[in-house]
Amino acid sequence: MQIKHCLLCGKQLVEGNPGNKYGTPEGMDYISRHHALPSRLEKYFSTDELPEFFGITDSNFRFDFCYECHEEILHNVVVNKSIISDLSTLFNGKSKQEKIKILHNALKEGAKRLLNKAS
Numbered sequence: 001m002q003i004k005h006c007l008l009c010g011k012q013l014v015e016g017n018p019g020n021k022y023g024t025p026e027g028m029d030y031i032s033r034h035h036a037l038p039s040r041l042e043k044y045f046s047t048d049e050l051p052e053f054f055g056i057t058d059s060n061f062r063f064d065f066c067y068e069c070h071e072e073i074l075h076n077v078v079v080n081k082s083i084i085s086d087l088s089t090l091f092n093g094k095s096k097q098e099k100i101k102i103l104h105n106a107l108k109e110g111a112k113r114l115l116n117k118a119s
Contacts, residue, residue, distance in 0.1 A: 004064050005064075007063050008066075008073070009066060009068070011029060011066045012029065013031045014031065022067050022071070023067065023071070028066060028067045028068050031064050031065075031066075032064075032069075032071060033065075034063045034065055034074060035061070036054075036056045036061045036062065036063065037056055037061075039059075044096060044097045044100065045097065047059070053101055087102075087106075090106075
């Protein structure tokens with residue numbers, strides 16, 4: 001059996017369904033899978049657009065994270081008035097597809113800038 005680790009924090013993951021333990025100290029190490037492209041958004045992009053805009057070649061691909069990184073970090077993005085104002089300016093008049101691309105690029109470029117600052 002291959003040992004899996006959380007792709008964000010590196011914690012060793014436990015296989016299997018923890019039942020109602022997610023969100024508890026005992027459940028934090030279980031694998032919590034996250035779609036590269038949420039299935040509810042598949043209808044907005046063609047299979048040709050996924051690699052071009054997002055670098056995704058398989059819309060069913062899932063990342064393995066620990067519960068904390070998946071649920072408590074990826075699903076709980078903290079914003080403030082400044083971020084909302086900036087996104088409002090960027091989103092104004094844009095379609096849902098364009099907004100998704102803008103947000104994807106903001107995360108990608110922001111992560112690159114933070115990495116450059118750290119080095």
